[in-house]
Amino acid sequence: MGTNLTGLILIVDDNPTNLDVISEALKDAGYKVAIATSGERAIQQAERRPPDLILLDVMMPGINGFETCKHLKSNTKTCDIPIIFMTALTDTDHKVKGFDLGAVDYITKPFQEQEVLVRVRNHLQLSLLTKNLEEQVAHQTSALQATQLQLIQSEKLSSLGNLVAGIAHEMNNPLGFIAASLKQAKPTFADIIEHLKLYQEQFPDKNEEILNHAEEIDLEYSLKDLPKMIDSLEMACDRLRNISISLRTFSRADTEYKVDFYVYEGIDSTILILKHRLQANDKRPAIEVITEYGNIPQIKCFPGQLNQVFMNILANAIEALEESNQGRSFAEIEVAPNRIMIESSIENDQVKIAIRDNGKGMSEDMQGRIFDYLFTTKEVGKGTGLGLAIAKQIVEEKHQGTITVNSKLGQGTEFMITLPIN
Ligand SMILES: Nc1ncnc2c1ncn2[C@@H]1O[C@H](COP(=O)(O)OP(=O)(O)OP(=O)(O)O)[C@@H](O)[C@H]1O
Numbered sequence: 001m002g003t004n005l006t007g008l009i010l011i012v013d014d015n016p017t018n019l020d021v022i023s024e025a026l027k028d029a030g031y032k033v034a035i036a037t038s039g040e041r042a043i044q045q046a047e048r049r050p051p052d053l054i055l056l057d058v059m060m061p062g063i064n065g066f067e068t069c070k071h072l073k074s075n076t077k078t079c080d081i082p083i084i085f086m087t088a089l090t091d092t093d094h095k096v097k098g099f100d101l102g103a104v105d106y107i108t109k110p111f112q113e114q115e116v117l118v119r120v121r122n123h124l125q126l127s128l129l130t131k132n133l134e135e136q137v138a139h140q141t142s143a144l145q146a147t148q149l150q151l152i153q154s155e156k157l158s159s160l161g162n163l164v165a166g167i168a169h170e171m172n173n174p175l176g177f178i179a180a181s182l183k184q185a186k187p188t189f190a191d192i193i194e195h196l197k198l199y200q201e202q203f204p205d206k207n208e209e210i211l212n213h214a215e216e217i218d219l220e221y222s223l224k225d226l227p228k229m230i231d232s233l234e235m236a237c238d239r240l241r242n243i244s245i246s247l248r249t250f251s252r253a254d255t256e257y258k259v260d261f262y263v264y265e266g267i268d269s270t271i272l273i274l275k276h277r278l279q280a281n282d283k284r285p286a287i288e289v290i291t292e293y294g295n296i297p298q299i300k301c302f303p304g305q306l307n308q309v310f311m312n313i314l315a316n317a318i319e320a321l322e323e324s325n326q327g328r329s330f331a332e333i334e335v336a337p338n339r340i341m342i343e344s345s346i347e348n349d350q351v352k353i354a355i356r357d358n359g360k361g362m363s364e365d366m367q368g369r370i371f372d373y374l375f376t377t378k379e380v381g382k383g384t385g386l387g388l389a390i391a392k393q394i395v396e397e398k399h400q401g402t403i404t405v406n407s408k409l410g411q412g413t414e415f416m417i418t419l420p421i422n
């Protein structure tokens with residue numbers, strides 16, 4: 001419908017003369033006209049091809065105008081069509097009844113052509129305005145939600161990112177100190193041990209006190225063990241350094257443009273951050289995480305945001321596994337262990353990442369709703385229902401990728417992400 005308000009008008013009247021008069025007048029004024037000679041037909045016709053306005057006679061054999069109006073208003077396909085009653089009766093009760101049923105206006109018979117045209121035009125205009133307004137409100141609301149999601153996401157990301165980056169940074173000073181000291185301690189201890197052995201060789205006749213003390217401190221064992229201890233400390237130091245690097249990988253602050261990134265580095269760093277939730281506890285053995293990355297190239301992306309996606313999906317998987325454990329004993333879980341499987345591959349210039357769990361799974365119906373803003377099945381305070389909405393926004397809007405879910409209730413869930421390489 002343009003601004004010059006042409007529109008389809010359905011006229012419902014059992015009297016052919018009335019139908020003729022009105023439809024001629026409306027056609028002359030440039031409207032498209034459909035006619036129905038009974039309430040039943042009007043209902044069928046309105047549903048098949050919804051008009052922009054209905055002119056409805058009140059007195060008709062079969063179901064009358066009021067009944068017809070009730071039907072139209074109770075059907076979602078026709079409930080928004082404005083209805084104007086046509087009647088010869090002018091008493092107020094009669095009119096009030098029509099308005100109560102949802103009519104927008106009355107036209108009295110015999111028809112005053114000018115009046116009919118003005119009323120029709122006004123109501124078409126009104127309904128058009130209402131429709132526009134509703135569309136605008138819906139549009140603004142979804143725009144607002146998207147902005148809000150973006151704000152929350154960047155807020156979540158930057159506060160978490162800053163915290164993690166801060167910790168990683170703070171770890172580095174003491175770590176550097178320990179590593180440097182160990183480096184020095186190693187040859188120093190070796191020297192001392194060598195020196196001690198020299199003593200033992202040069203002075204084979206030891207007195208009682210020295211022999212007793214050597215036994216007390218188990219000198220033989222300590223001399224063998226000390227170098228191994230230092231090697232272990234060095235290994236532990238390397239591990240801490242890797243953790244610190246992973247933390248920094250995970251919390252990478254994103255720039256305005258995309259950068260090259262190996263997604264598996266992001267996934268690995270995310271797994272590391274979630275390590276404490278994967279470990280065994282008194283209720284269940286550790287959750288097994290199996291990764292098979294294949295040979296995938298770097299992709300152009302916002303690494304910090306993608307890490308957020310992996311974090312949300314993996315956290316959900318852990319929660320789904322934990323819920324599936326309810327009512328199962330430690331031993332029962334051990335037989336069919338909790339497992340998260342992550343695979344990546346490359347297909348038509350896209351990197352595909354599949355994240356599977358053998359947790360509680362979900363119904364068809366739920367799968368259609370999990371990406372909705374604020375949809376959660378978790379208790380208040382535990383889940384906000386934003387995790388997957390954010391993930392979808394990051395993958396689809398920020399990276400022009402796709403994210404889909406495939407799940408079977410009681411068996412497990414798979415999330416499939418594709419991301420363009422460039
Ligand atoms: N791997 C999964 N297995 C089973 N159900 C899942 C899985 N991942 C998500 N869900 C379902 O989808 C819902 C929405 O997930 P989403 O991450 O968006 O929100 P949430 O986890 O409830 O809250 P939060 O905002 O803290 O992440 C979850 O409440 C859960 O019911």
Ligand SMILES: [Mg+2]
Pocket residue numbers: 312315316383387388
């Ligand atoms: Mg979640």
